[in-house]
Amino acid sequence: MSNVRVLVGTRKGAFILTADGKRDKWDVSGPHFAGWEMYHLKGSPVDPNRIYASQTSGWFGQIIQRSDDGGKTWHQPGTPPGEPTNTPDGMPKGESNKFAYDAAAKPLTTHQWYDGTQHPWEFKRVWHLEPSLTDADTVYAGVEDAAIFRSTDGGQNWKELSGLRGHGTGPNWQPGAGGMCLHTIILDPSNPKRIWIAISAAGAFRTDDGGETWKPINRGLRSQYIPDPNAEVGHCVHHVAMNPKRPGVLFMQKHWDVMRSDDAGDNWKEVSGNLPTDFGFVIDVHAHEPETIYVLPIKSDSEHFVHEGKLRVFRSKSGGNEWEALTKGLPQKDCYVNVLRDAMAVDTLDKCGVYFGTTGGQVYCSNDAGDSWNAIVRDLPSVLSVEVQTLP
Amino acid sequence: MIRVMLPFHLRNLAHVGAEVSLEVAAPVTQRAVLDALEARYPMLHGAIRDHDTKQRRPFLRFFACEEDLSHESPDAPLPADVASGKEPFMVIGAIAGG
Numbered sequence: 001m002s003n004v005r006v007l008v009g010t011r012k013g014a015f016i017l018t019a020d021g022k023r024d025k026w027d028v029s030g031p032h033f034a035g036w037e038m039y040h041l042k043g044s045p046v047d048p049n050r051i052y053a054s055q056t057s058g059w060f061g062q063i064i065q066r067s068d069d070g071g072k073t074w075h076q077p078g079t080p081p082g083e084p085t086n087t088p089d090g091m092p093k094g095e096s097n098k099f100a101y102d103a104a105a106k107p108l109t110t111h112q113w114y115d116g117t118q119h120p121w122e123f124k125r126v127w128h129l130e131p132s133l134t135d136a137d138t139v140y141a142g143v144e145d146a147a148i149f150r151s152t153d154g155g156q157n158w159k160e161l162s163g164l165r166g167h168g169t170g171p172n173w174q175p176g177a178g179g180m181c182l183h184t185i186i187l188d189p190s191n192p193k194r195i196w197i198a199i200s201a202a203g204a205f206r207t208d209d210g211g212e213t214w215k216p217i218n219r220g221l222r223s224q225y226i227p228d229p230n231a232e233v234g235h236c237v238h239h240v241a242m243n244p245k246r247p248g249v250l251f252m253q254k255h256w257d258v259m260r261s262d263d264a265g266d267n268w269k270e271v272s273g274n275l276p277t278d279f280g281f282v283i284d285v286h287a288h289e290p291e292t293i294y295v296l297p298i299k300s301d302s303e304h305f306v307h308e309g310k311l312r313v314f315r316s317k318s319g320g321n322e323w324e325a326l327t328k329g330l331p332q333k334d335c336y337v338n339v340l341r342d343a344m345a346v347d348t349l350d351k352c353g354v355y356f357g358t359t360g361g362q363v364y365c366s367n368d369a370g371d372s373w374n375a376i377v378r379d380l381p382s383v384l385s386v387e388v389q390t391l392p
Numbered sequence: 393m394i395r396v397m398l399p400f401h402l403r404n405l406a407h408v409g410a411e412v413s414l415e416v417a418a419p420v421t422q423r424a425v426l427d428a429l430e431a432r433y434p435m436l437h438g439a440i441r442d443h444d445t446k447q448r449r450p451f452l453r454f455f456a457c458e459e460d461l462s463h464e465s466p467d468a469p470l471p472a473d474v475a476s477g478k479e480p481f482m483v484i485g486a487i488a489g490g
Binding site (some may be wrong): 033035057058059061062063076078095097098100157168 | 400401402404405434435437438439440444449451452457481485486
């Protein structure tokens, strides 16, 4: 029988939750990296025991951790302890936590600050790690201030794909409340040259040449918090999801509005339909039913908690517009948690499992595609991210 | 030998106890001590000072001999008691956050 391994990043460490395919009895391991903000952990599709993790701290900065044994042990890829950090000819060896912006990227050097003035790019942390679909040593990192980096040596060295920052709209990008973060990276299984990314608050972008050049793909998005609501960039996209079996059909939870695109992001249309509120962070797609999507509405941008004190996942089986509330097993009164943008995931078992983690420290699992829910754990630190691996 | 005391999280990163000892050639300065520390424990690169500018990270402080040396020149000699190994050079995390 297959197993699942849920990788949970929290504000005070990482946790690994494992179960067999029934997904009703769980083992909990952790905290790993206790006391650190663990923004994201994700396993390689090529080698599931290879897991990358973003460990970060306001005091000590960014650390990249890697496990090669499914999360039992971890190390920082890079120069081993006690070895010189320079090669004999003076070149620096791997420094896995070094994310240096490409200073040659033109014409872009600044972005918009909260007060509308221009501000230089400053690295703060890695929000999202996306391992390659074909090579366990290749992994992408989405960072704050927004940029995308790639490592091809297992996380030892990172190089910016600076065409994203360099294409010219950067001065109109601006930070949201969480900072100016690149939080979504989607690799196209049908086209290794195509990658989608999303930035708060700039919008969605796509490359069709492996990361050399990028273009904004925000036509159809409308945002009242920017001077031109239909602008090419400046939209606060919270998350984008795609069923890998249907590349090019994208679902987006924007700051406000749930959107879909059927042409790889070239055009978007709103599918918020009958949702009680279309503000939210997470969105995900059923592993086997590409028109079945999940969101978790949050009351508003001023009140970052669920609507009416009820924790409800909403599911659409028609690709949007018509939504049903999923409540069985979830608290339906006095609940005021948030669910952050990278904190929902689906497994690929026959009966698709759906998972999400809350700022209140609960991680919920549905082993029946959302019909019912159980808390795997209830009292973790505030959850930042949830990923799941389906293991043979 | 120069004694360096590290905060909890840096000890864990470097897999060491609260204090490490380092060989540092004279003159013993903040820069020389941190260079030696990072050379011995490369996983601390970037966790105390910026990779490129070598500026102290904002939420860290350097104390020794009951003095705050955070704002001293990185090339100023450290107190004689640090250079002799009598007193440790302390890397401290600022009291901030939760």
